[in-house]
Amino acid sequence: MKFCRFNDDRLGLVEGDVVYDVTAATAVLPDLRWPLPRGDVFFAHLDLMKTEMQRLRPDAACLALTDVCLLSPVANPGKIIGAPVNYLLHQDEANKDAELNFGLPVKTIDDLGLFLKAGSALVGAGEGVVIAHEDRRTDHEIELAMIIGQGGRDIPQADALDHIAGYCIGLDMTIRGTEDRSLRKSLDSFALLGPWFVSADEIADPDNLDLELRVNNAVRQKSNTNALIYGIARLVSYASRHYTLDVGDVILTGTPEGVGPVQAGDRLVCAIEGIGEMTVMIRGKS
Secondary structure, three states, X not given: OEEEEEOOOEEEEEEOOEEEEOHHHHHHOOOOOOOOOOOOHHHHXXXXXXXXXXXHHHHOEEEEHHHOOEEOOOOOOOOEEEOOXXXXXXXXXXXXXXXXXXXXXXXXXHHHOOEEEOHHHEEEOOOOEEEOOOOOOEEEOEEEEEEEOOOEOOOOHHHHHHHEEEXXXXXXXXXXXXXXHHHHOOOOOOEEEEEEEEEHHHOOOOOOOEEEEXXXXXXXXXXXXXXXXXXXXXXXXXXXXXXXXXXXXEEEOOOOOOOEEOOOOOEEEEEEOOOEEEEEEEEEOO
């Protein structure tokens, strides 16, 4: 199943080039009171929501995807977890680029661990990316993003895929500098998810997906998730050794080689096999 959030927090089933407005399905979600439970309430009741969305689909209003503004398919992740330097060729390019390494050796997850991105950085494809500091280099990083569907702690690697609800495309934007990674990657609009959520049952092998990012029609990044240093299951298991994973948490799996700067006016096209393609516009700070 593919579904999206669009416009003013509408819920849509995605089929081909159209979206069916099934926002009424959210009426079956529990009426929660403060203090709210941890995790995203939608993903905590995903099976119920899938059934209700399918029930409403025959009579739902149908809209062209080109006519809607796509928001992040995950509305309220408790955590956005990032995996630094998880492709060897990206490590190689970073070690050769002084604007990436600042004279220091670039290390992988084994040495760096993971990092967190602020929830306030979360946007969808239709909202685009804002360059907040035009005097700083801002880079694109395409990544496979996974959404946790079953929480847990110390999850065995053999069971890790069962904890994933589904996937989407992640765009992990970053400004270059010597500040902590979580600061440089947490500016508003620097955690972009889209174009929609794809349930795990539609992705046969998340460790073998082609991914590509183009800037103004020029290919910048092109790889496959089979080149990940920490594969999908290993990454979930590793993250759960350090954080309790909650339903709706997002794990970004790392970016391949080809990262590079963008500027206001650039048009990014991001694609991952089995998920789809999204267009993202880069804007200057208004």
